[in-house]
Amino acid sequence: MGRIEDLTMSFQLETDRLILRTPVLDDAPEWAEKINRIEIAENMVNMPFPYTVENATDLIRKLLDSEPWIDKKPLCICLKNTGELIGGCNLMAIDAKHRKAFIGFWCIPEMWGNGYITEAALRVVKYGFEECDLERIEARCMALNQASARVLEKLGMVHEYTARRDVFRFDKFYDMKYYSVLRSDWDRLVGE
Numbered sequence: 066m067g068r069i070e071d072l073t074m075s076f077q078l079e080t081d082r083l084i085l086r087t088p089v090l091d092d093a094p095e096w097a098e099k100i101n102r103i104e105i106a107e108n109m110v111n112m113p114f115p116y117t118v119e120n121a122t123d124l125i126r127k128l129l130d131s132e133p134w135i136d137k138k139p140l141c142i143c144l145k146n147t148g149e150l151i152g153g154c155n156l157m158a159i160d161a162k163h164r165k166a167f168i169g170f171w172c173i174p175e176m177w178g179n180g181y182i183t184e185a186a187l188r189v190v191k192y193g194f195e196e197c198d199l200e201r202i203e204a205r206c207m208a209l210n211q212a213s214a215r216v217l218e219k220l221g222m223v224h225e226y227t228a229r230r231d232v233f234r235f236d237k238f239y240d241m242k243y244y245s246v247l248r249s250d251w252d253r254l255v256g257e
């Protein structure tokens with residue numbers, strides 16, 4: 066896990082259509098404007114809603130201050146051809162001792178169904194296994210969230226269990242599906 070500490074703030078990952086990069090404080094207004102959607106918030110467990118520029122500024126400031134800074138770092142997903150910010154995807158709660166992390170993502174509704182999140186998340190998972198030497202990457206989604214479950218399956222994730230009435234959000238309890246992909250699953254996926 067040595068490389069995590071070596072990374073600089075200009076860190077970015079690239080795919081065919083996307084640039085995934087760390088946000089800077091100037092991104093706060095756009096980040097807040099894009100993420101402040103009920104279609105996104107109702108599927109996210111801890112996201113504030115309404116989501117303000119102050120929320121975005123706090124988040125970015127926290128990650129800039131965190132040690133190692135990569136932990137809890139949201140990667141802005143930007144279209145390569147226009148630079149527009151269309152979502153976020155990140156490895157969180159990186160656990161160096163047990164070599165595991167948690168992945169999360171979101172996308173603006175106007176861009177859903179274009180394969181962007183699968184493309185971004187595959188790159189982040191590749192980064193986790195091939196550059197951060199992780200053994201396991203975990204994820205969870207509301208049991209009703211079929212789009213997210215589908216993305217997780219396309220990352221090679223296995224549904225491990227469903228926790229009943231696991232999350233209380235907007236005055237309702239939700240069942241949550243828990244997933245993981247192991248380094249060996251990933252090796253098989255990319256070896257195919």
Ligand SMILES: CC(C)(COP(=O)(O)OP(=O)(O)OC[C@H]1O[C@@H](n2cnc3c(N)ncnc32)[C@H](O)[C@@H]1OP(=O)(O)O)[C@@H](O)C(=O)NCCC(=O)NCCS
Pocket residue numbers: 104105106108109169170171172173176177178179180181182183184205206207210211212213215216
């Ligand atoms: C989940 C989310 C990020 C997916 O974004 P996206 O840009 O549509 O993702 P992709 O286009 O890469 O892939 C979506 C997949 O889900 C499938 N899908 C979409 N809606 C679906 C539904 N209602 N039922 C089944 N599959 C569905 C798509 O067909 C596609 O699969 P395919 O490539 O096999 O056809 C997006 O819906 C979102 O931001 N939702 C709100 C926030 C959220 O749920 N975040 C995840 C929290 S765990």
